[in-house]
Amino acid sequence: MINRILIFAFFTFLFIGKINAQTETQIYNDVVFLSDDKLEGRKTGSEGEKIAAEYIAKRFKEIGLAPKGNNGYFQDFTFTPKTNPHGEVKFSDTNSNNTITGRNILGYIDNNAKQTIIIGAHYDHLGYGGEGSLYRGEKKQIHNGADDNASGVATLLNLAEKLTKTNTGNNYLFMAFSGEEMGLLGSNYFVKNSTINLENVNYMLNMDMVGRLKEDNALAIYGVGTSPIFKHLVTVYNDNFKLILKESGVGPSDHTSFYLNDIPVLHFFTGQHEDYHRPSDDYDKLNYKGMELISEYIYSIITDLDDNGKLPFRKTKNESEDAPRFKVTLGVVPDYMFDGKGMRIDGVSEEKPAQKAGLQKGDVVVKLGEISITDMMSYMKALSSFKSGDSTTVTVERNGKTTEKKVTF
Structure with missing residues (x-):
């Protein structure tokens, strides 16, 4: 009997190891494609961003997500960029030489539930640099944005695969946002032109720069004050990370757009680094095992909340105001x-x-x-x-x- 148990445990270990290896490989493949030089940095409205959008839509379809844009998986938005740092971007219904068109990608799992969880990550980046780049070289270089934010999109895709047949207490809307680097434009446009009823959104999870988990396993989670249950929950399911918790639902990523519409949010982030907003943010510097750990951790949080009904929302202090x-x-x-x-x-x-x-x-x-x-x-x-x-x-x-x-x- 002992020998049989040991043999079973051995093959179970091999099976789990194979699954983890396959998972990390797919996360790796998604990051490598999205951060390839051929996409030229995925700047909002560029041909490279459109190639990335087609790839993400194709992955959504492979996973089994239903289209939830207003044009299949896509939700396009046109805007006039601001001409000075203190100005505002203006959305437009028409295209012109002065406008740019971004593209959100939306995939849906319909479990016939009352509430929907939104899981998001932006996929645009800086192209060849320009405003926002910290690169000071004379020659223009592609900013591939492997960590920022191919890592978030790859983790989002991994979560979508995990949730296709489990945790049916909520519906799921997976969103890859455009225009984040230019001012949270894609998420801002969505909440004003939502393809689902925002009144039925339970909570929103955002992943932006989750690819550089360091040796100390530090993981920052923003928005833990936006619902009374969050702070306890993220601690209970933590077995791997040194958590750095922030109460505020306002921050420099797309979760802010949902928080400002009274939706509880959590934003996951592994920290800045010397490659941030530079051409050196490439795929070979990411921690793929760390990304899988983060995906598993977020999945465990979603699993716990599967039968909790709609979460209460709570306003938080905007720490940036101080x-x-x-x-x-x-x-x-x-x-x-x-x-x-x-x-x-x-x-x-x-x-x-x-x-x-x-x-x-x-x-x-x-x-x-x-x-x-x-x-x-x-x-x-x-x-x-x-x-x-x-x-x-x-x-x-x-x-x-x-x-x-x-x-x-």
């Missing part, structure tokens, strides 16, 4: 996943004050001038006290030692 305004920049990418004392640097921009001062990735800023830095908010408050031309000292912890660098803004 952020101070500043006139200078240090020229670093903060590590938003860092939960220690100080502000850890996750990347240093070329030809900026931090690089000129000799600051490095991994340095933890603990003092700016005479102001102690304990977290991101204190860092931003300290930065707001300086103006262009000011010089000061930056105290950092590096490899267990404290060092000072002189910086000029």
